Every structure is written in structure tokens, then in C-alpha cells.
Amino acid sequence: MASPRILPSSPLQKLATFKDPAPIPPISSSSSSPLDSFASDPIFSAFLSPDFDSARFSSQALSSGSAAARAESLHEAIRLLHRHLRSEVLSRHPSLLSSLSSLRSTSSSLASLRSSLQTLQASLHRARLDLASPLRQARHHALQLSNLHSAADLLHHSARLLRLSTRLRSLLALPSDRRDLAKAAELHREISLLYDERGLEGISAVEAEMKWLSEVGDQLRSDAMRAVEKGMDEGNQNDIWCGLQVFFNLGELGRTVDALLNKYKGIGVKSVGAALDMKAISAASSAGFGGPGGVQRSGTPQIGGGRRAGEALWERMGRCMDELHKVVTAVWQLQTVLSKKRVPFTQVLFLHEVWQEGDPLLTDLVWEALVKSFASQMKSAFTTSSFVKEIFTHGYPKLFTMVENLLERISRDTEVKGVLPALTPEGKEQLVMAVDMFQRAFLGSCLSRLSEYVNSIFPVSSRGSIPSKDQISRIVLRIQEEIETVKLHGHLLLLVLREIGKVLLLLAERAEYQISTGPEARQVTGPVTPFQLKNFALCQHLQEIHTRISSAVISLPQVAADILSPSLGVIYGVACDSVTSLFQAMLDRLEACILQIHDQDFGAHGMDSAVDNNASAYMEELQKCMVHFRAEFLSKLLPSPATRSETICTRLVQRMASRVLIFFIRHASLVRPLSESGKLRMARDMAELELAVGQNLFPVEQLGAPYRALRAFRPVIFLETSQLENLHSFKICHQV
Known part of the structure; x- marks a missing residue:
């Protein structure tokens, strides 16, 4: 029987002999680590430093003289660390054994996996060798296919x-x-x-x-x-x-439309440039003289060719306007067709193939280019060519007529129901503004001409000079000529009338400066003075200006008359001011005579018949004053009866006559006591007053209410008191 395999001893077993009779008690995990005490120790803290140098530490220990003691302390620290390490290993012994077992299992699995991978790689290599030839054949056949x-x-x-x-x-x-x-x-x-x-x-x-x-x-x-x-x-x-x-x-609609627009833009721009080509104009105008043509650096033709050059310039401008009309209407025709024609399948307008929503229309693009070129050429001609500037400034109404006619023709030819017109109001205004500098120069020239003539007949340095009737007629004639020149041009007419209004204000200012206002101008007891005659002449001159210009404006539109109305009102006011003080003085004198009625005795009884047939003293004086006023003043101010025209002085005399009648009625109604003979005398005075006013001031029949009041007052004075009580109060007030 084989002996069991003896496993090698574990490192942990080598580190600690668990049969040690005197084991060191483990350090509690709750106790502090020796490293914590080392960190606060002045000697051991050096070992925790990352830049610890053992040679330097040994040198310091030997030089300190206590090397043995320090070595002993180091040994003690080492033993302490060993005990702490042993305690940590013992406390984690199960987990360490488990980790070691896992490592062994992992190592075994990796070994078997390595063998399987080698087998798989070998299989893949064999498959690659088997598939390489069919793949090459498949690729070759695919390329052929x-x-x-x-x-x-x-x-x-x-x-x-x-x-x-x-x-x-x-x-x-x-x-x-x-x-x-x-x-x-x-x-x-x-x-x-x-x-x-x-x-x-x-x-x-x-x-x-x-x-x-x-x-x-x-x-x-x-x-x-x-x-x-x-x-x-x-x-x-x-x-x-x-x-x-x-x-x-052909797929070229957009490109073709762009080419057409550029072509017609070029035609219009070229025509504008040719119209203001002074070299060509001068050469054409001097061709009939056989001499060298040419134009000077200032843009002025050579001597003798000005008139012909001017005619050539206007002729070229006419052709230019015709060409611009042709260009704009042609582009409008193109735009109209594009806005009507649709793509057969999508029903999208041809216009949307060449134009995007929010972009300017084709006519606007072409018109903008034409106006820009026209404005640039006009500005250049205005600043560099004195000849063109003079021709277009003096003949601005003709230039304005050409521009207006061009705009009118384009509008007339392109206004079709259901189709956008070629020009917008803003586009028309752009072309008008292109010649604005000539308009300003023309208006300035108009104002300058009229103002210079006003200054010549009313010099500032001389206060006593008065223009003659011929001079007044000439200035009125010049104003009428300025109006006639632009009468058919509504917008230009209004601008010229504004300048004429300034001239009329200047005329009124100069005339007002000439009015005499001293005592000599207001005296009414003696013969007429030179100062009064001067005021009379000023009044008549201003009256003529007001009348003739008002007559010239009657045929104009109401808006034109409204422009001149304030200036004519100032003229009328100055004309009134020149004689108002005289009329007020005459009226004051007549009222003073009437006030003497209160000094008369109308209450006496049994007056002598001879005395009764004579007018009252105050009435005789009143008649003398009226005769004097008529002979000295009114005869020089009022027009002849044959003319039957109403003037400023006519209205002032009418107002004065009405005031005299009303003033007499008011004060005659206050006379008390009034006897029967006094009533007869009062009636004779009223008859004399009516006769004097009618012969010397104004026909009493045309005075209206004041005359009717005088005639009604006469029977009232013969009524008894009881009869007056029976009359309605309104009737009495009306009669009185």
C-alpha cells in the first residue's frame, strides 16, 4: 500500500509553530498599530519617510554616541512588528487558506483551457486550408459575373x-x-x-x-x-x-432666366450710360460745324455747341426712357408667364423653380439695378458736369415729365387683373428720388430768382422806397410763370408752391418794414400826408398781389390752394395793417362826433321852425368829417364804382359804416328827455346820417342788419310809453 502523499508545508506553517509552549498573545485588532506609534516617534518616524536613507541614519546613530541603545531599540521594534504581523496572520488564517484553494483551482482550469485552445487553433488552421481554394474560385466567378x-x-x-x-x-x-x-x-x-x-x-x-x-x-x-x-x-x-x-x-430654366435678367439689366444700364455720355453728345452736336468736337473737363460743350448739345441730351434721355420702358415690360412679361405656367406632373409654378418665397421678384431685381445705375449716373452728372447740371436744373419740369411718363407707361402697360404690376409704389419713388438733386437745385433756383427780385424792389437798406405798379405786376407775372411751368405736375407743383409761399412771406416782411406807423400816418383832420400815401400804395400793391395770385390758384387743386393759403393770409394781413390804423382813427373821429349827441337839447318845447329845419350841430360836424375822409383818403383807396370789385379797403369802409350806424342807434336810444320837437329833430338827424353814410362811405342798402336797424329805430322814437309796453321785448331789443 502506497504511503500517502505528504503535502509540502505551507508558508504559514513555517511562519508559526502552533505547538509553541509559550505563544505570544495576539494583539487585539482594536489596539493601535505599531506604525501609528512609529509615526510620532522622533527616531522611527524617519523609517516611514519615502526618502529614507539608511546610510545617513546609521551615520547619525554612530555619531550620537548611543549606537548600542539605538540598536537595541531597533531590535525591540522589529520584535514588536513580528508579533503584530503574526497576530494579523492568525486573525486572517481562514480567508488566507480559502484564497490559496481558489488559486489552485484557477491554475488547474487554466491548464485545461490552454489545451482546448490549442486544439481549436489547429482545427481552424485545417478549415482555412480547406476553404482557400473554393473561395478563390468563387471570387473569380463573381468578378466574371x-x-x-x-x-x-x-x-x-x-x-x-x-x-x-x-x-x-x-x-x-x-x-x-x-x-x-x-x-x-x-x-x-x-x-x-x-x-x-x-x-x-x-x-x-x-x-x-x-x-x-x-x-x-x-x-x-x-x-x-x-x-x-x-x-x-x-x-x-x-x-x-x-x-x-x-x-x-432641358433642365436649364433657372440658368436661362438668370441670363435673361442679366442681359436686360445690361441693356438698361447701357442705355442710361449712353444717355449721359457727354463726349458722344458733344461730338454729335458739333458734327455740323466741321470743327473739332469734344467736351471740356467740366462737362461743358465747346463754345457755340451748347444749344445743340442740350437738344441732343434731351433726345438721348427720351431714348433712354423708351429703352427702360422696354426692358421693364419685357421682364414683366417673362415674370407673368412664369407665374402662370405650371410643371405638368407636380403642378408647381415655373416661377417657384427660379424664385424662392421671400426673395425679390424678377421685376424688382431688374428695377433695382436700373434705378441704382440711373441714380449713380445722375449723381455723377450733377457733380462732374456743369452743363448737364444746368440743363437738368433749368429743365427739371421736362426731366420730371419724362420720369412721370415712364412710370405711367409702365404702370399702364403692366396693370392686368390678377397679375402683379411691374412696379410697386416704393419702386416708383426710388426713380423719382434718383433725380432729387436736380429737384432741389430747381426749387432753390426758383426761390433764388423770386427772392432776388423781391430784394431788388424792397431793398433792406432803403426804408422809404416803394416799388412801382409795373414792378409789382412783373413779380406777380413771374410767380404765375413759375406756377404755369409746373401746373401739370401735381407733386412738383406742390413743391414749387411751397417755395412761392416762402417768397410771399419775404414780400410781406419787406412790405411790413416799409409801413409808416407814426402820427403822420394816423392823422385824419388835415390833408393826406406822404406817409399815408405810401401806406396807401403798399396796401394797393399787396391787394393786387393777393387778388391776382388768388385768381391764379383758383384753377388748381384744393391741396395746392391750401399750401398758398397761409402765405396769402399774411399778405392780406400786412395789407390790412398798412391802413388799419388810419381807418381806426377815422372811426374814432366819427364816434367822437356822434357822442356829441348827448350835448344836444332834444327835450325843449316850442322850438323855432327855422331851427327845426336845420340839422344838429353834431350831425353837421359828422357830415363834414365824412366828406373830408371821402375827399382825402377814401377816394385814393377805394376802387372806382365801375369795377364793382371788393377790396381790403372796401371791407374796411363797410365795417366802418356799419359801426357808425350801430353806434348812432345805441347812443340815440339813450337820449333823454325827448320832446316831440326833439323827436322830429332826431328823425332829421337819422335821415342826414343815412344820406351822409351812403354818399361818402358805403351804400347803406348793402349794409344789411345795421341799415335795417336804423330804419326800424325811426318809428320807435315816436311811440308812446304805453305803446312800448305792449311791444314784445325781443322786438324792442332787435330794433334798438
């Missing part, structure tokens, strides 16, 4: 391309009137896509067809473009539609 399939595919698509090419040839062989270009373009695109997508290049038969196809494509594009341009120029939307269908079938 792929090549055969590719060749068959090329032959199939080449044959299809040749069949399509044959159909295209037969289609193009038809007479031109029966030839369907859209179908030909569709076949052309199908052939081109087949050639590009299937990689048919390099096949001789296909390459020959593609060379012919390239020539056919050029011919189709040429015919389609000719049809589109003809339709755009002539307004034939059917031609445009046919041409666009060809380009859509």
Missing part, C-alpha cells in the same frame, strides 16, 4: 440611348412648323442624363451620337432663346411660354 452584368447594362443603356437618338432625329426631321421643340428638348435631356448617369463615355457609337446631340442642344437653345426674346419684346406670352418650356425640359 460582375463584368458580364456591367457589359450587359452598358449594352442595354447604349441601345436605349441610340433608340432615343433615333426618335430625336426623326422628330427634328419634320418641317419647322410641325416640329415640337419642347418634346425634342425632353428627349435631349433624357439622352444627356442617360449618358451621364450610366457612364457611357468611351463607346464609339455613343460618342458619335453625343457629338451630334451637342449640336442639337445648341440649336434648341438658340431657337428657344429667340422665341423667348421675341415674345418679351413683342409682348407675345405664347412665344415666351414655348421657349421657357424648352429650357425647362
